[in-house]
Amino acid sequence: MMSDWWTYRPEDFLLFSPRTYWRTFELHNEALWPLHILTVAAGLAMVLLILRQPQQGRWIGVLLASLWVFVAWSFLWNRYAAINWLIVYLAPAFALQAFGILVTAFPPGGLTIQRRGVAGWIGLLLAVAGLMFYPLLPFLTGRPWTSAEVFGIAPDPTAIVTLGLLLAAHGRARPFLLVIPLFWCLFSGLTLWTMDDRWFWLPILAAVAVFVALGLRRLTRRPAS
Amino acid sequence: MTMSRRTFVQAAAAGAAAASILPPAAFGQSAAPLTRPIPSSGERIPAVGLGSWITFNVGNDPVRRDECADVIDAFFQAGGRMIDSSPMYGSSQPVIGYGLEKLGGQGKVFSADKVWTSSASDGLKQIERSRGYWGVERFDLVQVHNLVSWEAHLQTLFEMKASGQVRYVGITTSHGRRHDLFERIMRAHPLDFVQFTYNVVDREAENRLLPLAAERGIAVIVNRPFRRGALTQRLEREPLPAWAQVIGAGSWAQLVLKFILSHPAVTVAIPATTRVDHVRENVAAASGVFPDAKMRERMASYVHDL
Ligand SMILES: NC(=O)c1ccc[n+]([C@@H]2O[C@H](COP(=O)([O-])OP(=O)(O)OC[C@H]3O[C@@H](n4cnc5c(N)ncnc54)[C@H](OP(=O)(O)O)[C@@H]3O)[C@@H](O)[C@H]2O)c1
Numbered sequence: 001m002m003s004d005w006w007t008y009r010p011e012d013f014l015l016f017s018p019r020t021y022w023r024t025f026e027l028h029n030e031a032l033w034p035l036h037i038l039t040v041a042a043g044l045a046m047v048l049l050i051l052r053q054p055q056q057g058r059w060i061g062v063l064l065a066s067l068w069v070f071v072a073w074s075f076l077w078n079r080y081a082a083i084n085w086l087i088v089y090l091a092p093a094f095a096l097q098a099f100g101i102l103v104t105a106f107p108p109g110g111l112t113i114q115r116r117g118v119a120g121w122i123g124l125l126l127a128v129a130g131l132m133f134y135p136l137l138p139f140l141t142g143r144p145w146t147s148a149e150v151f152g153i154a155p156d157p158t159a160i161v162t163l164g165l166l167l168a169a170h171g172r173a174r175p176f177l178l179v180i181p182l183f184w185c186l187f188s189g190l191t192l193w194t195m196d197d198r199w200f201w202l203p204i205l206a207a208v209a210v211f212v213a214l215g216l217r218r219l220t221r222r223p224a225s
Numbered sequence: 226m227t228m229s230r231r232t233f234v235q236a237a238a239a240g241a242a243a244a245s246i247l248p249p250a251a252f253g254q255s256a257a258p259l260t261r262p263i264p265s266s267g268e269r270i271p272a273v274g275l276g277s278w279i280t281f282n283v284g285n286d287p288v289r290r291d292e293c294a295d296v297i298d299a300f301f302q303a304g305g306r307m308i309d310s311s312p313m314y315g316s317s318q319p320v321i322g323y324g325l326e327k328l329g330g331q332g333k334v335f336s337a338d339k340v341w342t343s344s345a346s347d348g349l350k351q352i353e354r355s356r357g358y359w360g361v362e363r364f365d366l367v368q369v370h371n372l373v374s375w376e377a378h379l380q381t382l383f384e385m386k387a388s389g390q391v392r393y394v395g396i397t398t399s400h401g402r403r404h405d406l407f408e409r410i411m412r413a414h415p416l417d418f419v420q421f422t423y424n425v426v427d428r429e430a431e432n433r434l435l436p437l438a439a440e441r442g443i444a445v446i447v448n449r450p451f452r453r454g455a456l457t458q459r460l461e462r463e464p465l466p467a468w469a470q471v472i473g474a475g476s477w478a479q480l481v482l483k484f485i486l487s488h489p490a491v492t493v494a495i496p497a498t499t500r501v502d503h504v505r506e507n508v509a510a511a512s513g514v515f516p517d518a519k520m521r522e523r524m525a526s527y528v529h530d531l
Contacts, residue, residue, distance in 0.1 A: 015315040016282045017499075023286060082284035083315045 014194040016083040021195060022147040024079050025154060029146055032074070032153055036135075039067065039152025043131045043161055047124055050168060054114035057169060061105025064162055067152040068098035075154060090187070094155070097162075097180040104173040111171040119217035123167025126209055130160035141199055159184040160206045167213050182207050258304045258511035261492045263393065264442035265417040270335055272486050272511040274307030275300050275504065276448065276497030282315035292499065294324035299501040301333050303508035309420075309446065309495045310359075311339035311370050312351055318358035326360055336361050337418075337446070337495075339370035339397060345377030352385075366418055368395035372403055372410070379414060393417035399448055401429050411437055420446035423491070424456060425484045425528045435490040444492040447485050451496055456481060463531055472520065473513030478503070482510035484524050487517070 029036070046060050072094030081087040105111045115124055134157040135148040151157040159181035166177050185203040192200035260269035275297070283289035297308070310317045318338070325331050338355050340348045352367055367385070369378045375396060382394040395418030398407050404421075411419060411434070419438055423430040427449070438445045451457045460477035474480035478496070485494045496507045516524060 015279060015313070016284075017279055020283050020286075020289065023289065024284065027286060079284065083282050085313075085315060 011194045013086065014191070015085070018195045018197065020083055021191075022143050024083065025147040025149060026144060028075055028079050029148065029150070029153065036150045036153055040131055040135070040150060042067075043127070043151045046165065047127050047131070050113050050124065050165075051115055054112055054116075057105040057111025057113055057171070060113060060165065061101050061111060064165070065098040065101040065105075067158055068094050068101065068162070070152065071155050071158050072098070080155075090184075093180050093183070097177070100173070100177050100180075101162075104171060104177060109171070110173070111169045113165060113169045115168060117217060118220055119213040120168040122209060122213035122216070123164040123169075125164070126167065126206060126213075127161045127164030130157040130164060130206070134160065137199065137202075141197075155184060156188050156203050159188075160203065163206060163210050167210060178210060182210060256512050258508050259486070261444075263417065263444045263492065265393070265415075265444070270444075270493060271304055271306050271508070272491075272493055273305055273482065273508045274309060274335070274337070274446070274493045274495040275305055276495040277308060277310040277317040277321060278314050278497055279453075280497040280499045281310070281317040281320045283320055284316050290320055290323050291327075293320050294327045295501050296498060296504050297321070297324040297330060298328050300504045300508060301328065301330055303505050305504070305508045306333060307335040307337055307365075307446075307493050307495065309337040309448070310355075311341055312355055313339070313341045313370060318355055322358045322360040331361050334361070335365045337366040337368065337395075338364050339368045340378045340382070341370035341373055343374050345374050345381075348374070348378045348381045349385075352381075352391075363389075364391050366393040366395055367391050368397045368418060368420055370397055372396060372398060372406060375410060379410075383415075393444075395419055395444075395446070397421065397446075397448070400427065404429070404434060408433055408437060411441055411443060416441075416443050418444045418446055418492075420448055420495075422449040423447045423485060423488070424450050424452060425481055425525050426456060427452065428525065431488070435488060439490040445490055447491055447494040450481060450485055450494045451478065460528070460531070466527065468523075471514075472516045472524075474510070476506055478506055479510040480524065482507060483515055484521060486511060487515040487521055 042063055046055075046063065049055055072091045076087050076091040076094060081091065114120060131151050135150045138145045138148050149156050151161050163178065163181045163185070166174055166181075185207040189200050189202070189204035189207075192203070258271045258273055261272050262269050280296075281293050283293060300308075308321055310321055312318065325334060336359055338352070338359065340352055342348060342351050352364070356364060367382055369375045369382070379394070379396070382391060385391040386394050395416055396407065396410055397420035398404070399422045401422070407419070407421070410416070419434070421430055421434055423435070424447070435445065457478050460481070463477075465474075465477060465480070469475070469480050472480070472483050474483050482494055482496065485491055496503075498504050498507065
């Protein structure tokens with residue numbers, strides 16, 4: 001954006017205080033409650049069904065894609081962008097992710113999701129962590145519980161659960177679908193870091209878990225090939 | 226008013242005596258703040274202004290917007306005038322606009338905004354958009370933020386000044402960034418204002434920028450007086466030295482501001498705050514006595530040794 005961008009440091013781009021950042025979630029939660037119950041229930045249903053038997057990605061794809069669009073519009077565009085102009089450029093990436101998921105999930109055999117293999121298990125664990133653990137974070141960090149980040153409502157758990165489900169998925173387009181949620185996790189971690197948030201490593205850890213899972217999958221596959 | 230060493234010692238005794246009868250926090254009840262002339266026009270301006278980076282970027286939250294309006298209200302009531310913002314600061318411009326509208330403050334404010342876009346042709350459009358957010362008829366001052374596309378923007382700004390669309394033109398930088406180029410622009414262009422970082426620990430500007438501003442007759446706005454709050458947070462862990470009373474500083478924040486304002490080349494310091502008590506405390510630092518050169522050195526070495 002600027003010719004002298006290299007003279008900027010990450011904290012120069014931190015435009016808001018932690019108080020304002022978490023307040024954005026509080027206002028968002030207040031406006032959408034009790035939709036949270038539905039989105040988390042939908043997430044849990046996906047994980048449970050995958051645990052029972054392999055799922056064709058279609059209905060999961062439609063659900064995930066709708067939630068990505070919803071988060072992009074309701075949270076990123078209508079709330080977060082007001083305090084962070086970078087988001088104006090990032091919100092379309094969420095819409096693109098939704099489009100990518102749909103396009104991949106629709107053709108027969110596009111995405112099959114199952115718990116098989118080490119990556120599948122790590123993926124489902126990640127998804128459950130995103131669904132169940134993430135909303136509880138305020139209790140650990142001491143901020144108001146009303147600022148909880150919830151799957152399908154806030155971007156971080158939405159990205160993390162998606163990464164988890166994609167780890168358990170098979171299909172040629174899968175690697176491409178990982179890019180945007182991975183980038184988001186890194187971006188969010190960096191934002192929290194510039195805010196001096198002690199938990200900044202959490203979304204980054206989720207991204208690292210994806211790479212570890214993919215690495216392990218390679219390792220465990222090799223002897224068979 | 227500056228102090229010699231002897232008056233400093235005399236005032237120390239008087240200050241110590243006065244301290245026992247004055248209420249500890251009389252911020253905001255002091256006389257009108259010190260004003261400094263803008264060299265290019267002679268117009269005088271209160272020496273403590275109000276920054277808006279981070280503190281006023283509260284988005285659409287009505288509760289927080291009202292809190293910001295309260296800060297602006299207290300700032301005006303204490304005698305402050307200059308508010309500084311930028312299109313880079315998220316929702317700060319519309320939040321200032323909200324405050325000014327609510328308080329009817331358009332006539333009181335000295336509006337200092339910036340142009341911050343790499344596209345030369347977008348400059349005018351951006352300034353116009355910013356003006357709309359503030360709700361002012363015209364900006365008092367527009368500065369080229371961090372020298373982004375400075376050549377093109379300066380040209381636009383000088384043209385705007387010539388046609389009366391803006392009153393003053395300036396450039397900004399912060400924390401020691403690009404001082405060489407900054408200096409060259411100060412030498413080559415008829416600037417009214419420059420803005421850079423200066424405080425009791427970041428003193429690089431004393432070497433070249435401050436003397437050059439004085440020599441060229443350019444008003445100086447000091448940003449990051451409290452190192453984004455890190456300096457006041459660090460200092461507040463220490464007891465305020467007894468001699469602070471002598472220079473009329475009732476808090477570490479006032480001590481830091483008095484250090485900045487006592488540099489003869491400084492025109493306005495623009496601390497940002499979310500708090501009404503802090504804004505009063507900050508504006509009140511621009512009144513009473515100020516340290517002289519010797520005292521300034523003592524202040525700097527005291528803070529350095531902490
Ligand atoms: N390149 C540029 O053009 C540029 C770069 C940097 C800054 N600026 C301008 O300069 C302004 C000031 O710089 P800044 O905002 O970076 O940092 P700053 O003014 O040095 O520090 C702001 C912090 O100081 C705290 N504070 C304010 N008054 C206080 C008091 N009396 N006692 C204790 N703490 C106090 C505030 O916390 P509370 O809210 O708790 O009071 C706030 O967190 C900016 O807002 C911006 O307008 C321009």
